Amino acid sequence: MQFSKVFLMNICVLTTMVYVAMLLHKYWFNEASGLFKYAFSVLLAIGAGWATMVFGLQLTDNIIFDLRFVPLLICTLAYSSPVTIFVIGLGIGLARLTFGLQQAAWAGFWNMVLLGLVCMLLNIWLRNKPWSFVRKITIVIVIVNVMNFLDIAVLGVIPFQVYMSTIVPVALPLSLGLSAFFVFILRDFQIERYRVVEIQNTNAALQRQTDRLMEAHKELEDQAKQLLLASQYKSEFLANMSHELRTPLNSIIALSGLIGDRDKQASPAEAVEYAGIIHTSGQELLRLIDDVLDLSKVEAGKMEITVETVILSEIAYALEHQFRHVAEQKGLDFVTEEAEGLPDVIYSDALRLQQIIRNLLSNALKFTVSGRVTLRMEHVVLEHEGKQEEWIAFRVKDTGIGIPEEMQSAIFEAFRQADGSISRRFGGTGLGLSISRALAQLLGGFLELQSKEGEGSQFTLYVPLRRTEG
Structure with missing residues (x-):
């Protein structure tokens, strides 16, 4: 027991x-x-x-x-x-x-x-x-x-x-x-x-x-919103593009019809004036087509870069000559500046480099009602991707309408502008900055923006002092 x-x-x-x-x-x-x-x-x-x-x-x-x-x-x-x-x-x-x-x-x-x-x-x-x-x-x-x-x-x-x-x-x-x-x-x-x-x-x-499903649901909602916005932006783009294409086309069709109308034969002076307008409208159409083709090339990875010797003073002279009369017509001051220590030449793609700066200057002049537009070139040393490098900075500064802070990243996306109504007020397709950013990356550089609504903007293009092939 x-x-x-x-x-x-x-x-x-x-x-x-x-x-x-x-x-x-x-x-x-x-x-x-x-x-x-x-x-x-x-x-x-x-x-x-x-x-x-x-x-x-x-x-x-x-x-x-x-x-x-x-x-x-x-x-x-x-x-x-x-x-x-x-x-x-x-x-x-x-x-x-x-x-x-x-x-x-x-x-x-x-x-x-x-x-x-x-x-x-x-x-x-x-x-x-x-x-x-x-x-x-x-x-x-x-x-x-x-x-x-x-x-x-x-x-x-x-x-x-x-x-x-x-x-x-x-x-x-x-x-x-x-x-x-x-x-x-x-x-x-x-x-x-x-x-x-x-x-x-x-x-x-x-x-x-459940958490993954909730995340997936949220991602789907975000994607749906993005698709809705993308659809809205592309609709605005098509509307703007339609307006931009119709304006020069209507001019070409109407004026070429006047020149060819035997009943209303234009005088030689009128014919010359009409031909000039037709030529200008044709150039505007070509520019629009070039923008669309450039964007498609960049997105397809087919854009080619040719590295060559680029003389900076020639770029400044060419851009000043091209935009001086545009600024005068709008009553704006247009100034080009070369900072001390600027080298004579750099090694990059001259054609694409000028295309980017032309886009920036064109936008600056377009969105500036009064004041001035400045193109300044500087030699700078700054840290990029963890190392110190030499760069040439092309700063395009204006006293225009400026860009709200919440929209400053969106304007670099294709088909977008800071406000859909801006294209109706000032014209344009909204492709220039998207193309410019993509071209800057192909050149080995990048774009920066500093802006305040109502006080103007400054776009800075940084390109390396020496751009190697590839």
């Missing part, structure tokens, strides 16, 4: 320790490292063996009967490392010595060392067996229990005949039954824990999928 009470108490202690360990793992050690959890489980198994001794049956001052070997049963199938199982057996054996160093204590120590060795060999033997958990744990329970009682019979201080005739018939069946009962409880705990973890993982996966 005493064995029944003590062994049942041992099982209750072990079950309580398992439950407390699960609570610690759930609430305290959940985020701990794998190594910490592994070490904690080993110490827990050793501590469980020690706890069974504390609540064991004290037959005499030296002899303790308990189920200290039971933690080894589940460890035999739970751990992948056989050495760990032996360490647990050794640890429980050393724990027995904390109750004294008498002959019985040393017998208990060597018993646990032998059981640890047996469980280690069982782990190696059963590892690759295609058997069920129930079959494997039954083998472990029977072998370990039998070995435990044989070890005590041989190593212990109780006379062999007395031990085998009075203690084993009672203690062995109890030990087998309660060992199986504890393993069943622990296995049920584990299965329930696996279910909880599986549910948690499933919920986490569902949450991640």
